[in-house]
């Protein structure tokens with residue numbers, strides 16, 4: 039495989055970028071899915087050629103951190119495991135988000151996985167799509183109950199059913215819970231993605247790397263009119279994607295097939311060590327379908343477990359240090375790399391998150407809290423109900439999500455210690471808080 043890569047600040051499988059704690063390699067997974075054998079290859083590579091830190095990302099991918107001088111050996115091992123792109127230049131454009139329960143979800147209208155494979159093959163095969171930004175991303179939503187509906191995507195497609203007919207609602211630069219821009223028949227899903235990507239590449243100037251940049255200059259209506267010249271697009275009114283339950287990514291949940299469950303388990307603060315990943319992979323081999331699925335909540339699922347074995351699998355996952363109970367505060371906190379591994383970090387977010395989790399546990403509180411080492415918000419592509427933005431070591435500004443405010447929401451207090459944050463959240467718990 040040619041390794042002629044374009045320059046980018048984003049890590050890829052073939053482009054290891056430096057950080058304070060060593061190199062970072064990002065492994066893109068189709069629909070978050072990885073076979074148990076591949077997961078073991080990742081664990082081995084992280085152990086042999088890096089610090090052993092493996093991260094689950096908010097795009098349902100994996101990262102190996104702390105890579106030393108043996109980058110080629112690490113990359114070769116991952117390629118041998120079948121984790122590479124179809125072509126070197128195709129790695130950056132493998133940005134397609136699916137539900138972690140695609141194909142097994144009790145509520146799904148449509149199994150998105152075959153279409154996802156088709157789209158990924160197309161964008162990797164055709165060189166003109168390689169001009170897309172490494173951040174340009176598409177979401178395919180099959181109507182699953184377990185779905186990340188808060189991450190903005192450049193293009194989203196959401197399956198819907200009306201009068202017995204199924205189709206794709208779609209939107210540009212937003213989330214499936216937004217009002218859709220239009221719809222196409224189910225069989226036109228692939229054509230729609232291709233047409234939107236081609237249209238974007240035709241119209242966007244080089245500095246306009248994301249759909250929102252183009253929409254700042256051209257109206258959605260103009261783009262839809264041009265799209266309608268390429269494929270049949272219909273208006274859609276009176277339909278809106280609704281959200282499912284909050285924590286379907288943690289714990290034991292039934293699948294569409296009777297007697298089968300998936301088990302969602304959380305590596306504390308999104309970080310696994312090789313023993314954890316290897317152990318989860320072995321459990322998937324013994325009790326599941328020999329695969330794992332990573333999620334945009336920075337955790338992983340073991341799909342297709344027999345219900346009768348669920349309690350045993352949960353127990354074994356917990357023995358590995360993985361969290362399977364959404365009532366544990368640490369399972370609900372997310373934190374970026376922070377100052378321990380990132381030069382931009384103003385505080386040790388992961389260490390502070392563990393301290394906060396212990397205090398919340400003492401207060402009997404479970405909240406979705408995001409700790410960010412700087413305003414770049416690497417750990418969350420969405421706005422969390424509570425955000426702590428580092429301002430100096432051990433000190434954070436506290437924000438509460440507020441639909442009327444952009445970014446992290448409404449600034450509530452400045453320069454709080456973790457103890458002060460815990461005390462404030464405890465005091466506030468007597469009033470309703472969206473968590």
Ligand code: SF4
Nearest residue numbers: 374380383411412416
């Ligand atoms: S949010 Fe800031 S501090 Fe945290 S990992 Fe990203 S760049 Fe680094």
